[in-house]
Amino acid sequence: MTVVVAALAGLLFGLGLIVSGMANPAKVLGFLDLAGPWDPSLALVMAGAIAVGVVAFALARRRARSWLGEPMQLPRSRTIDRRLVLGSVAFGVGWGLAGFCPGPALVATAMGQGKAIVFTAAMLAGMLVFEAVEGWRGRRRGSGAQPPPVTDAAKRSAAKA
Numbered sequence: 802m803t804v805v806v807a808a809l810a811g812l813l814f815g816l817g818l819i820v821s822g823m824a825n826p827a828k829v830l831g832f833l834d835l836a837g838p839w840d841p842s843l844a845l846v847m848a849g850a851i852a853v854g855v856v857a858f859a860l861a862r863r864r865a866r867s868w869l870g871e872p873m874q875l876p877r878s879r880t881i882d883r884r885l886v887l888g889s890v891a892f893g894v895g896w897g898l899a900g901f902c903p904g905p906a907l908v909a910t911a912m913g914q915g916k917a918i919v920f921t922a923a924m925l926a927g928m929l930v931f932e933a934v935e936g937w938r939g940r941r942r943g944s945g946a947q948p949p950p951v952t953d954a955a956k957r958s959a960a961k962a
Contacts, residue, residue, distance in 0.1 A: 803869050815908045821846040824908040826900025826916065833897050895924075 822828040823846060831840035864873055896902045901909065901920045909917030 803871060806869060814904065815911070818905050818908045819912075823902075823905040824912065824917075826909075829896070829900040829905070833900075895920075 818824045822843065828840060829843065831838065832843040834840075858875070861867075861873055861875060866872055892902070899906075899916065899920045901917060903924060906917050906920045906924060910921045
């Protein structure tokens with residue numbers, strides 16, 4: 802059931818990206834081009850996404866399990882460190898150069914857009930390099946992979962059990 806709901810949610814998300822214009826790199830680059838003919842329409846899409854996300858995370862923080870019974874695994878860290886800043890800069894530069902971020906790139910890849918296929922291949926290669934470097938760093942430190950963080954909701958759920 803979880804896989805079916807995830808697939809339906811992904812389909813709905815992808816359709817939303819197409820309808821909003823986020824899968825169109827020309828529209829995205831028009832939004833990012835503040836010095837040229839700026840297209841502010843994606844600001845409304847982002848504002849809507851942020852509003853939905855704020856409500857969803859507020860509700861999720863109060864739960865130990867999802868509506869489908871899966872444990873909630875929310876980020877715990879609120880630390881802004883060098884890695885977060887550098888990753889954010891790399892994300893923004895990639896978005897600005899290509900006009901894609903990961904979700905819309907996958908949608909555009911499925912639609913057969915050549916530029917998106919190249920972007921997605923580069924994105925996947927970057928993920929593989931990151932995982933290889935992290936694995937190497939973990940082995941070098943002798944710590945191996947770190948366990949996933951435990952959320953406060955999961956702790957409450959474990960305490961009730």
